[in-house]
Amino acid sequence: MHGILTFGDSIVFGRGEKPGTGWVGRLKNYFEEQDFYHAVYNMGIPGDTTSDLLARFEIESKSRIHYFHTGDKYIIMFGIGTNDARCINNPENHQTEPDKFRKNIISLISKAKKHTKNIVFIGLLPVDESITNPYEDTYFTNKLQKQYNDIIKECCKQENIEFIDLFDDWINIDYKVLLDDGLHPNSEGYEKMYEQIKEFLVEKEMIE
Numbered sequence: 196m197h198g199i200l201t202f203g204d205s206i207v208f209g210r211g212e213k214p215g216t217g218w219v220g221r222l223k224n225y226f227e228e229q230d231f232y233h234a235v236y237n238m239g240i241p242g243d244t245t246s247d248l249l250a251r252f253e254i255e256s257k258s259r260i261h262y263f264h265t266g267d268k269y270i271i272m273f274g275i276g277t278n279d280a281r282c283i284n285n286p287e288n289h290q291t292e293p294d295k296f297r298k299n300i301i302s303l304i305s306k307a308k309k310h311t312k313n314i315v316f317i318g319l320l321p322v323d324e325s326i327t328n329p330y331e332d333t334y335f336t337n338k339l340q341k342q343y344n345d346i347i348k349e350c351c352k353q354e355n356i357e358f359i360d361l362f363d364d365w366i367n368i369d370y371k372v373l374l375d376d377g378l379h380p381n382s383e384g385y386e387k388m389y390e391q392i393k394e395f396l397v398e399k400e401m402i403e
Contacts, residue, residue: 196267199226199235199402200259202248203274206320207239211379218380221389226402244278244291245299252306260310270401271307272392274317276300277378280343282334289339296343300350313401315357317392319344320384321366326377335378337366359395361388 201207201219209217223235236259240247260269279291279299291299300316307314319340322328327335344362351358365373373384380388396402 196261196263197226197230197233197269198259199270199272200256201235201237201239201272201274202252202255203239203272203317204243204278205239205241206277206379207237207274207317208241209237209239209385210241211375212382212385216382216385218385218388218392221385222393225389225393229403239274242278243275245275245296245303246291248273248275249299249302249306252303256306256310268313269311270313270315270396271311272315272317273303273307275303276319276343276347277335277340280319280335280339281330282336282339284332286328286334286336290333293342293346297346297350300347301354304350304354304356315359315396315401316347316351317359317388318347318361318363320361320374320380321370323371323374323377330376330378341366357395357399359392361391364391 209215219237375381
């Protein structure tokens with residue numbers, strides 16, 4: 196059994212693309228076509244923060260990870276942090292304070308290590324601030340997206356965990372055309388995410 200568990204928020208879930216395939220759905224199609232026993236599980240929940248994910252991570256992991264045979268392999272992937280970096284009602288009211296966010300990321304890594312050595316964090320994406328500042332009753336800014344992205348990167352380096360830095364790549368291109376609503380990718384954006392993530396996993400020999 197070779198499985199990939201993808202945990203995260205609405206960008207893992209695939210919101211912004213209709214129908215909602217997202218980068219996880221594309222990875223699922225690619226990976227599961229290779230072998231009858233390959234599986235990709237999408238456990239993205241729109242609106243989730245790291246605190247929300249910590250509350251459900253253990254039970255969702257245990258119910259899907261089963262080492263039946265020698266050679267069974269599991270990859271745990273996290274795409275989380277965008278909602279932690281948002282502000283509620285005003286631009287100064289952080290959903291998750293940076294110090295708390297850092298502790299949550301370390302806790303997620305610690306929990307994931309109990310199940311597999313193959314752990315990957317997907318970095319945050321830049322937003323279109325002309326739409327997301329404010330976005331309904333919340334505020335998403337590139338200053339905070341980068342700050343929280345860098346926290347994830349630092350934690351991954353500290354814990355020797357793989358990190359795919361999408362923010363620094365996207366911020367240097369015309370990324371706004373890849374977004375559906377200023378926050379979530381559109382089909383073109385999810386296709387780009389998928390290609391970057393798949394290429395990384397193949398290069399690291401996590402998948403073929």
